[in-house]
Amino acid sequence: MDKEPQPLQLRKQLKQGQDMAAIEVTHLNKTFKTHKKEAGLKGSFKGFFHRETLYKKAVKSVSFSLEEGELVGFLGPNGAGKTTLLKMLSGILYPTSGKAQVLGFTPWERNPGYQRQFSIVMGQKNQLWWDLPPSESFLLNRDIYGVNHKTFRHTLDEMIELLDLKELLDIPVRQLSLGQRMKCELVASLLHQPRVLFLDEPTIGLDVISQEKIRSFIKTYNQEKKTTVLLTSHYMQDVEQLCKRVLVINHGGIVYDGSLSSLSNRYIDHKVIKIRFAETQSATAPPNIKGIVEWDKHHAVLKIQKKEVAQVTHKLLGDFRIEDLSVEKVEVEEVIRRIFEESPKAELNTQGEDKPHKWIKKPGETP
Amino acid sequence: MQNTLWRYFALYRSFFSHNLKNEMIYRANFAINIGLDVFFTMVNVIFFAILYGNIETVGGWTFHQTLIIVGSVGIIRELAYLTFRKGFLELGEYVRTGRFDVMLTAPMNTAAHLAFRHVSLTESLGEGLMGLVLVGYGFAHLDAATWISIPFYCLMLINSLVIYYGFCLMVSSLVFWLIKSQELNTMIYYFMNTARYPRDIYHGLGKTFFTFLIPSSLIATTPAAILTGRIDATLIALSVSVAFVFLTLGLFTWTKSLNHYSSASS
Amino acid sequence: MQKYWTVFRVNWQNALQYRGPTLISILGNLMHISVLLYLWNAIYKDEQRLGNYSLSDLITYYVLQLLINGMVLSYISWQIGTEIREGSFSNFLVRPINYLHYWFTINLSGKLFEGLLISVVGLIMVGLLIDHIALPSDAVTMVHFALAMMLAGILAFEFDFAIGILAFWLVQIDSFKYMLQYGMFFLAGALLPLDLFPALFQQIAHALPFRFMVYFPIQIFLGKETQPYEGFAIASIWIIALYVVLRFGLKRGIARYEAVGK
Numbered sequence: 001m002d003k004e005p006q007p008l009q010l011r012k013q014l015k016q017g018q019d020m021a022a023i024e025v026t027h028l029n030k031t032f033k034t035h036k037k038e039a040g041l042k043g044s045f046k047g048f049f050h051r052e053t054l055y056k057k058a059v060k061s062v063s064f065s066l067e068e069g070e071l072v073g074f075l076g077p078n079g080a081g082k083t084t085l086l087k088m089l090s091g092i093l094y095p096t097s098g099k100a101q102v103l104g105f106t107p108w109e110r111n112p113g114y115q116r117q118f119s120i121v122m123g124q125k126n127q128l129w130w131d132l133p134p135s136e137s138f139l140l141n142r143d144i145y146g147v148n149h150k151t152f153r154h155t156l157d158e159m160i161e162l163l164d165l166k167e168l169l170d171i172p173v174r175q176l177s178l179g180q181r182m183k184c185e186l187v188a189s190l191l192h193q194p195r196v197l198f199l200d201e202p203t204i205g206l207d208v209i210s211q212e213k214i215r216s217f218i219k220t221y222n223q224e225k226k227t228t229v230l231l232t233s234h235y236m237q238d239v240e241q242l243c244k245r246v247l248v249i250n251h252g253g254i255v256y257d258g259s260l261s262s263l264s265n266r267y268i269d270h271k272v273i274k275i276r277f278a279e280t281q282s283a284t285a286p287p288n289i290k291g292i293v294e295w296d297k298h299h300a301v302l303k304i305q306k307k308e309v310a311q312v313t314h315k316l317l318g319d320f321r322i323e324d325l326s327v328e329k330v331e332v333e334e335v336i337r338r339i340f341e342e343s344p345k346a347e348l349n350t351q352g353e354d355k356p357h358k359w360i361k362k363p364g365e366t367p
Numbered sequence: 368m369q370n371t372l373w374r375y376f377a378l379y380r381s382f383f384s385h386n387l388k389n390e391m392i393y394r395a396n397f398a399i400n401i402g403l404d405v406f407f408t409m410v411n412v413i414f415f416a417i418l419y420g421n422i423e424t425v426g427g428w429t430f431h432q433t434l435i436i437v438g439s440v441g442i443i444r445e446l447a448y449l450t451f452r453k454g455f456l457e458l459g460e461y462v463r464t465g466r467f468d469v470m471l472t473a474p475m476n477t478a479a480h481l482a483f484r485h486v487s488l489t490e491s492l493g494e495g496l497m498g499l500v501l502v503g504y505g506f507a508h509l510d511a512a513t514w515i516s517i518p519f520y521c522l523m524l525i526n527s528l529v530i531y532y533g534f535c536l537m538v539s540s541l542v543f544w545l546i547k548s549q550e551l552n553t554m555i556y557y558f559m560n561t562a563r564y565p566r567d568i569y570h571g572l573g574k575t576f577f578t579f580l581i582p583s584s585l586i587a588t589t590p591a592a593i594l595t596g597r598i599d600a601t602l603i604a605l606s607v608s609v610a611f612v613f614l615t616l617g618l619f620t621w622t623k624s625l626n627h628y629s630s631a632s633s
Numbered sequence: 634m635q636k637y638w639t640v641f642r643v644n645w646q647n648a649l650q651y652r653g654p655t656l657i658s659i660l661g662n663l664m665h666i667s668v669l670l671y672l673w674n675a676i677y678k679d680e681q682r683l684g685n686y687s688l689s690d691l692i693t694y695y696v697l698q699l700l701i702n703g704m705v706l707s708y709i710s711w712q713i714g715t716e717i718r719e720g721s722f723s724n725f726l727v728r729p730i731n732y733l734h735y736w737f738t739i740n741l742s743g744k745l746f747e748g749l750l751i752s753v754v755g756l757i758m759v760g761l762l763i764d765h766i767a768l769p770s771d772a773v774t775m776v777h778f779a780l781a782m783m784l785a786g787i788l789a790f791e792f793d794f795a796i797g798i799l800a801f802w803l804v805q806i807d808s809f810k811y812m813l814q815y816g817m818f819f820l821a822g823a824l825l826p827l828d829l830f831p832a833l834f835q836q837i838a839h840a841l842p843f844r845f846m847v848y849f850p851i852q853i854f855l856g857k858e859t860q861p862y863e864g865f866a867i868a869s870i871w872i873i874a875l876y877v878v879l880r881f882g883l884k885r886g887i888a889r890y891e892a893v894g895k
Binding site: 407420421554569 | 657665
């Protein structure tokens with residue numbers, strides 16, 4: 001594929017792209033509006049003539065940047081603003097304020113030059129023609145994106161190989177399984193060889209095997225093509241296996257930007273020590289041992305501050321006859337849960353009311 | 368410019384063949400649609416037949432001349448289905464479910480994408496064919512029919528199609544606020560339905576209203592006027608200007624409204 | 634009874650949520666009527682005459698048609714068809730609510746709501762066209778008219794419901810439904826007064842019950858039907874007969890629905 005001569009325009013942009021980030025987002029905001037619905041018939045009547053507008057800040061002053069070729073994961077609970085961000089970067093949503101540059105373009109200007117160079121795949125939406133075989137949708141995308149026939153054939157063959165799709169090409173989409181459909185969605189989105197790829201929950205609802213396949217495909221694709229990938233997922237495994245760097249987003253703002261490993265270092269200050277005793281102990285723990293979570297005659301689990309782990313381990317080994325001792329690090333999933341639990345409740349509501357309303361009355365200033 | 372035109376022509380062909388393949392899967396619908404179209408056209412003809420059973424002319428138009436107006440509406444409807452109409456019918460569903468996203472990310476004009484995505488040959492084919500029959504029948508019964516008027520008639524049909532498109536764009540832009548398009552489509556449907564009556568029935572405020580605000584009085588009367596030998600330069604100039612203004616305003620409203628799209632999740 | 638009252642209220646709330654669409658559908662209707670008024674005006678200006686209708690009679694006819702379209706004519710078969718086809722009808726099988734009565738309530742609440750809105754529009758129109766409206770002179774006529782409207786509403790609902798539950802037997806009824814509905818409205822006199830039809834058509838339309846939905850109430854209002862008691866009796870018989878048929882049909886339909894299994 002790299003042997004294919006790049007069109008002149010694209011080559012120029014590639015050259016320019018070397019000294020700037022692939023994605024550059026600064027103070028991006030998106031506020032949604034809705035109308036308040038009062039309960040009951042009386043409320044409905046009132047609403048017919050006059051209704052109060054409510055605002056929700058889906059994305060709050062988000063800034064970050066991505067280098068070309070990076071594969072970055074977006075983490076956050078439902079409604080945190082991940083999808084809204086991806087949609088703004090795709091030009092689907094118009095932001096309330098702020099700036100974003102992807103490959104040197106402002107996404108919401110919807111410049112065809114940009115549109116030919118990126119793709120967005122949403123796990124819950126499908127762009128394939130429901131009643132026709134996927135190959136027909138591929139052909140249509142070839143024409144929409146103006147991919148030349150030779151390149152198209154080549155790219156398609158390559159991806160059929162990678163995703164093992166040969167048998168599916170001529171079956172109507174409605175008869176395909178969810179996993180098969182997702183594979184075809186990916187192919188349809190990659191036929192024009194985008195330089196930037198947004199994946200919104202690409203593995204949602206899939207069985208474990210399909211998830212694994214999609215995951216390894218994304219990994220290979222990113223490595224081989226040096227495509228910049230920004231991915232959101234519910235499944236920790238997606239992020240753990242694919243992304244070195246993660247952006248954690250909560251209540252519309254980025255709360256962490258860095259490597260996955262230092263994420264746990266930063267948010268978790270303890271480790272868990274598990275012990276199996278070689279001989280039966282008394283049922284109650286001796287008072288000089290701290291951080292006990294569980295203790296019985298044969299086992300113990302302790303939660304110990306990181307810096308004290310060595311000292312405590314040493315003491316344990318000295319005090320008891322121990323058959324097995326393991327120091328376990330905390331699961332990333334646990335780390336994430338912690339972050340979301342810890343984020344201040346006040347962020348839900350800039351009005352400072354104590355009820356955690358999601359929708360607020362005034363757009364207000366971004367913190 | 369020429370390149371772009373060529374590209375969109377090729378895209379239209381591509382979408383057309385995809386849609387035709389899709390329609391072939393549901394062949395039964397095709398037969399039903401034809402039957403439905405024939406039925407509705409006949410009801411309209413019966414309406415005018417009963418009316419003209421009691422009177423001689425309506426606004427100076429005889430029964431056969433009125434049939435040309437009714438038939439022209441049918442032809443324009445089919446032409447609209449061949450180009451843009453069904454996309455607007457589906458738009459509400461696209462916006463409600465968020466499937467409209469695709470149209471915003473593809474390197475293709477959004478309005479063209481929506482239009483082409485659902486170009487349909489068969490959806491209104493019955494009405495188009497019935498329209499041809501009515502126009503032919505009416506034309507054959509005219510006292511002063513000239514063949515030379517036919518190409519001009521066709522040109523004005525296309526001009527009417529442009530008015531129709533501009534009107535659809537303007538009305539459908541509201542989808543991004545209402546999220547429901549059923550009523551907007553009803554509005555557009557009424558618009559075409561009121562085109563069935565000769566423009567000459569209006570006077571005063573009504574005439575202005577149905578010319579400049581809701582230009583339905585121009586849609587079928589202008590082409591039919593040419594075919595029935597009422598060539599009127601003012602009317603033609605008016606129709607062409609209205610088409611230009613509505614298309615420009617329609618495209619402007621549409622482009623602006625896209626920024627208001629709030630993509631639904633799932 | 635309580636549950637139907639709740640259904641009634643919830644449906645109103647639902648309708649109030651969509652003020653934009655409601656307004657637009659009224660505007661569209663209004664547009665159509667205005668065009669027809671221009672049409673009659675043009676015809677009468679040429680000193681032509683339609684049957685035994687004066688211009689004010691015709692204008693009144695179509696203003697009332699607007700009112701009847703909002704308050705009387707039922708359009709629920711679409712939703713019923715969808716529910717049955719897509720399987721959400723199953724929710725009703727497990728609930729202690731009668732499907733026919735449920736939809737009667739929904740329709741009643743919807744029509745009263747729309748009727749209220751359309752009355753406002755109607756009053757404005759009457760105000761503008763006051764010189765051209767043929768108002769009835771006595772209270773008896775008004776009482777007759779109100780009674781006829783009530784019967785019309787029930788009858789229109791029953792026919793629409795019947796079209797809706799055809800979905801139990803026919804998979805694709807949308808197009809067919811349009812045809813039935815439109816044909817029905819035509820024979821009801823919604824497009825043209827029935828006595829302008831050719832003689833044979835008139836006899837057919839007169840033998841069918843559809844005229845009670847539009848033509849009959851308007852004739853009473855225009856004072857062209859001074860002895861409506863026979864009409865009331867026939868309409869009532871139709872209503873009762875249809876009710877029995879619908880209960881039976883619904884039972885058969887449900888049996889079929891369960892047999893197919895959705």
